[in-house]
Amino acid sequence: MSAETITTDDEYALELVDLRREFGDKVAVDDVTVRVPRGSFYGLVGPNGAGKTTALSMAVGLLRPSSGRASVEGIDVWADPVAAKRHLGVLPDGLALPERLTGGELLTYWGRFRGMDATAVASRSAELIRILELEEAETLGTLVGEYSTGMRKKIGLATALLHAPSVLVLDEPYEAVDPVSARVLTRILRRFTASGGSIVISSHVMSLVEQLCDRVAIVAAGRVVADGTLDEVRSGETLEDRFVELVGAPDVDEEELSWIGS
Numbered sequence: 001m002s003a004e005t006i007t008t009d010d011e012y013a014l015e016l017v018d019l020r021r022e023f024g025d026k027v028a029v030d031d032v033t034v035r036v037p038r039g040s041f042y043g044l045v046g047p048n049g050a051g052k053t054t055a056l057s058m059a060v061g062l063l064r065p066s067s068g069r070a071s072v073e074g075i076d077v078w079a080d081p082v083a084a085k086r087h088l089g090v091l092p093d094g095l096a097l098p099e100r101l102t103g104g105e106l107l108t109y110w111g112r113f114r115g116m117d118a119t120a121v122a123s124r125s126a127e128l129i130r131i132l133e134l135e136e137a138e139t140l141g142t143l144v145g146e147y148s149t150g151m152r153k154k155i156g157l158a159t160a161l162l163h164a165p166s167v168l169v170l171d172e173p174y175e176a177v178d179p180v181s182a183r184v185l186t187r188i189l190r191r192f193t194a195s196g197g198s199i200v201i202s203s204h205v206m207s208l209v210e211q212l213c214d215r216v217a218i219v220a221a222g223r224v225v226a227d228g229t230l231d232e233v234r235s236g237e238t239l240e241d242r243f244v245e246l247v248g249a250p251d252v253d254e255e256e257l258s259w260i261g262s
């Protein structure tokens with residue numbers, strides 16, 4: 001799998017500028033600016049409800065921003081979504097999949113829908129299914145609707161990779177994935193960046209982000225509270241300590257929740 005060659009001079013694979021999204025009175029994403037340099041492995045971290053999924057959804061053309069702009073490889077996602085999406089592989093949150101297809105059928109459908117050549121779809125699908133350890137399910141004719149949570153995540157990743165995009169945007173790619181598959185996934189993602197591709201992941205697992213990402217943004221209450229290289233953001237601490245320091249953690253007094261276990 002090699003990342004597609006990009007001809008634009010733009011130095012950013014993904015650029016979000018003053019992105020904002022309101023839901024009624026709630027400001028979910030509050031003028032967020034994030035720049036992902038080409039070839040980087042970028043981690044977006046933040047507590048539950050911080051606005052990560054909302055920001056990423058706007059970045060990839062799934063959710064219209066209230067204001068601001070998003071571009072992929074220099075192409076405005078909302079002005080020219082078809083061109084921008086050609087460069088993008090996306091694993092959205094709560095991925096809706098055709099439930100009545102097997103994993104292999106889903107990849108075939110997806111690849112052909114994207115206008116890929118049938119031979120390339122067949123060989124890449126078989127490779128992805130084997131590498132992501134979905135072969136047995138395929139042999140048994142297991143439908144995607146019968147997949148476990150982790151298997152759904154893996155077939156979702158396969159759809160994101162199939163057309164060899166240059167930018168991957170993956171919302172919680174490791175969630176519910178077993179340790180063996182996680183290693184495989186890490187190998188795939190590392191190879192992707194080594195061949196020039198760019199990746200943005202959201203994650204709650206700080207150790208994983210420290211291990212994988214060279215750049216990080218911490219998002220809290222819809223705003224970026226720190227961003228830069230991993231070392232800049234950590235500033236001599238662990239990412240988890242820095243995260244808790246910036247985001248804050250509520251105290252739990254001795255008396256509180258005393259009914260638990262009573």
Ligand SMILES: Nc1ncnc2c1ncn2[C@@H]1O[C@H](COP(=O)(O)OP(=O)(O)OP(=O)(O)O)[C@@H](O)[C@H]1O
Pocket residue numbers: 023026027028046047048049050051052053054055
């Ligand atoms: N469709 C929606 N309608 C109303 N509010 C929404 C909608 N989607 C998100 N929100 C709100 O926007 C805020 C940000 O949500 P978002 O899902 O982006 O957070 P997140 O950082 O991805 O959280 P998590 O880590 O729990 O997945 C939350 O307060 C959420 O309730």
